[in-house]
Amino acid sequence: MAPEAPRPGSPRPSGSPPPVEVRRSARRRKTVSAFWEGGTAVVAIPARFTKAEEKVWVERMVERLERDRSRRGGPRSDEALMTRAAELSELFLDGQARPETVRWVTNQSTRWGSCTPGERSIRLSHQLQGMPQWVVDYVLVHELAHLLVAGHTPKFWALVEGYPRTAEAKAFLAGVAFAASRGLTPEGPPA
Template identity: 45%
Template sequence: MLRAIARGEIVVRRSARRKKTIAVSKEVDTFVLSAPIRYSVESNIRALTDLFNRLAARDHSSAADLVELAAELSQRYFSGRLRPASIRWVTNQNLSRWASTTTSTGDIRISHRLQAVPRWVLETVIVHELAHLQIGPHTKEFHALADRHPRQAEAKLFLDGFSAGERFSRGA
């Protein structure tokens, strides 16, 4: 694990405000360990290794996973006909945007914030963006296409709550 830290795959962020707890998250291709200033990574290497291994086991956030998932969802909901030219994680989406599609190029960008959500939520966002490859604006026809994922309404509620939690934690 220390080699992974040296390679930049794991970033340790120390905070004077954090007193006792640690947290692990994923930002694009980097794991982030948020820890109190006095927390010793070296002394806790075994527990941290277990923590990072558990996070990696449930991770669906690699670029290859995203491409594979888009292909799977295109096949499942659109008979394979809606395929993006590219799909990738980005860090520049604002708090009210989960993803975007450029219909003229077929490029889809997914907010890195979605790396923390359950797979079924990510699936609904990708299906929504795939639907934009056929219909750009949010018309009745568009929603009929995007709503092919059976948990679309449930995911909207999840993302509304997730977004509210993000705003709350940022003090907005």
């Protein structure tokens, strides 16, 4: 019996390789690119590559992604996410937002984050895991603010806008959502 594959966005054992998806493109002539999509390393290569070339480039690009990820840091586990939420609450909400749980989830495809104030729980979509840390921080601040104000009232937005990159992060997420709704990927428009 084969071992069960880890769920997307779930932590993997230390030292084990991430799941990889190879995308071949007839329009791509020479360039190779790689990016995170959730917890999966996506490597885009020209369609003409041989299996041997694919193997070399996948190894090289996954190594680069992992190196970049470790250099960037950021919360990748639920525990690290909880720690980061506490830091952001102190920095931008006077420490008043105190969640019981903060965790990554894989069942949110239409929301970046959600909060259940009665349970004091915050959930972030695993789709945020490859995004810049300041974007993840914005989503955390947004959800932390919901622990203090339930709706999207002027008081709520005043709390969220205490985070200095709010406008930039909202624009970034709007761009990602727009691209996804049009089937656009980092390597270009859909075929």
